[in-house]
Amino acid sequence: MDSLTLGYICVGLLFGFLALGVPVGVAMGILGVGGMYFGFGEAFAFGQLRTLPFAVVSNYAFAVLPLFVLMGVLAEAAGITAQLFHAADMWMRRMRGGLYQAVIVGSALFAAISGSTIVNAVVFTRIAFPEMMKYGYSRSLSIGSIAAAGSFAAMIPPSITMVIYAIITEQSVGQLLIAGFLPGLLTAVVYLGGVWVLVTLKPSLAPMIGDAPPPRREKLLALRGVTPVAALILLVLGGLYFGFFPPSAAGAVGAAGAFCIAVSRRYRDRLGWLGEALRDAAAISSIIFIILIGGLVFSRMLVVSGVIDGFVDLVNTFAGSPVKFLIFVSIMYLALGCFLDTTSMLVVTLPFVFPAVVELGIDPIWFGIVLVKLIEISVITPPVGINLFAVLGAVSGQAKFSHVVRGVLPFLAMELCVLALLIAFPAIATWLPQQMIQ
Numbered sequence: 001m002d003s004l005t006l007g008y009i010c011v012g013l014l015f016g017f018l019a020l021g022v023p024v025g026v027a028m029g030i031l032g033v034g035g036m037y038f039g040f041g042e043a044f045a046f047g048q049l050r051t052l053p054f055a056v057v058s059n060y061a062f063a064v065l066p067l068f069v070l071m072g073v074l075a076e077a078a079g080i081t082a083q084l085f086h087a088a089d090m091w092m093r094r095m096r097g098g099l100y101q102a103v104i105v106g107s108a109l110f111a112a113i114s115g116s117t118i119v120n121a122v123v124f125t126r127i128a129f130p131e132m133m134k135y136g137y138s139r140s141l142s143i144g145s146i147a148a149a150g151s152f153a154a155m156i157p158p159s160i161t162m163v164i165y166a167i168i169t170e171q172s173v174g175q176l177l178i179a180g181f182l183p184g185l186l187t188a189v190v191y192l193g194g195v196w197v198l199v200t201l202k203p204s205l206a207p208m209i210g211d212a213p214p215p216r217r218e219k220l221l222a223l224r225g226v227t228p229v230a231a232l233i234l235l236v237l238g239g240l241y242f243g244f245f246p247p248s249a250a251g252a253v254g255a256a257g258a259f260c261i262a263v264s265r266r267y268r269d270r271l272g273w274l275g276e277a278l279r280d281a282a283a284i285s286s287i288i289f290i291i292l293i294g295g296l297v298f299s300r301m302l303v304v305s306g307v308i309d310g311f312v313d314l315v316n317t318f319a320g321s322p323v324k325f326l327i328f329v330s331i332m333y334l335a336l337g338c339f340l341d342t343t344s345m346l347v348v349t350l351p352f353v354f355p356a357v358v359e360l361g362i363d364p365i366w367f368g369i370v371l372v373k374l375i376e377i378s379v380i381t382p383p384v385g386i387n388l389f390a391v392l393g394a395v396s397g398q399a400k401f402s403h404v405v406r407g408v409l410p411f412l413a414m415e416l417c418v419l420a421l422l423i424a425f426p427a428i429a430t431w432l433p434q435q436m437i438q
Helices: 003-019 024-040 042-057 060-077 080-092 098-111 117-134 139-154 160-169 173-179 181-201 216-241 247-265 272-305 307-318 322-336 342-359 364-378 386-394 401-424 427-435
Strands: none
Touching: 003 024, 003 272, 003 307, 024 042, 024 272, 024 342, 042 272, 060 080, 060 117, 060 160, 060 247, 060 272, 080 098, 080 117, 080 216, 098 117, 098 139, 098 181, 098 216, 117 139, 117 386, 139 160, 139 181, 139 364, 139 386, 139 401, 160 173, 160 272, 160 342, 160 364, 173 181, 173 216, 173 247, 173 364, 173 427, 181 364, 181 401, 181 427, 216 247, 247 272, 272 307, 272 342, 307 322, 307 342, 322 342, 322 364, 342 364, 364 401, 364 427, 386 401, 401 427
């Protein structure tokens, strides 16, 4: 059997393993080593197995990944989410649809210190959904807005998804993180405008809250709880943008800042919360690195077997222009979002997709932003977008799946509008990175 045929067999087996529920990192690692062993011999296969995993985990540049994970876990332990939602609620409650707007603003702020779409969606479901039901908001639009706003964490820096894209494609982590700022802000603004239109056209979606407006003093006190978070966001993103420190140091600064905020807010508690947060961060980081190592081993097998070259030739034949290629990629990622989580999608597909991006001369930073936007859309696309099930589990039987589907459809339309703007005006993603001080 020639190496190319063996490579195609391994690709087919990968999707078979995933359908059987084999963890994606394990499946790719086994097939990568197996393909190299049977195609290129024992010495080559075990030589790659000895060097590649160590090269991944020992690379200083990759330290940013567990540090951003730790930053998000500590932020959650500090109760930052509740304070962000409370502050947004204080200032927006008297607006029609103010709780929807508070979820969008709070999710956008929390995304700037979290980086996980699922965590974002679940935490805001627990905090905001009971309040929405208390004041007679639409069950469908309430849970749909929370699920959709949770996807902000994939785009707004510091984004774990962006870091993984940068690692796999060997692009600048700092430029990608900064590139996500304006598209993330644009998405939040489109959500705010879209919700305003919805509740204006159909007021029954969000009855006016009859409580007396909060005193100005309470509003200002609510903002005081947000100040440390805003300072941390400005410190991390400002340091990256102005070149004060590299991405790995930015991750360390962010994690240290989140730790200080958590300690200051939980100083009366015993340190059990800290041990739990560290365990969670270690577990999440380990899972991500297992997927990354497995994916890179599998990618190496695809390269040496010739599968990647064959895929690039296929793309050049059937999607030889950037526009056709983007249409093809969009359909592929929206379909894969029905079956895979964001990390697995990137690791499984980028070894095929990115060489075609280079071949077609597409800006890799801009493509990374478009790709993350596609992933944002995929995690809220019925029938099996991962955020939909995350919020459905968090409401503990207070909503049906049909509620989630109906509620998320308007936000899918808004996301497609943002995607069209990113494709039509690439400068939305590329202008800020070009201004960075290196």
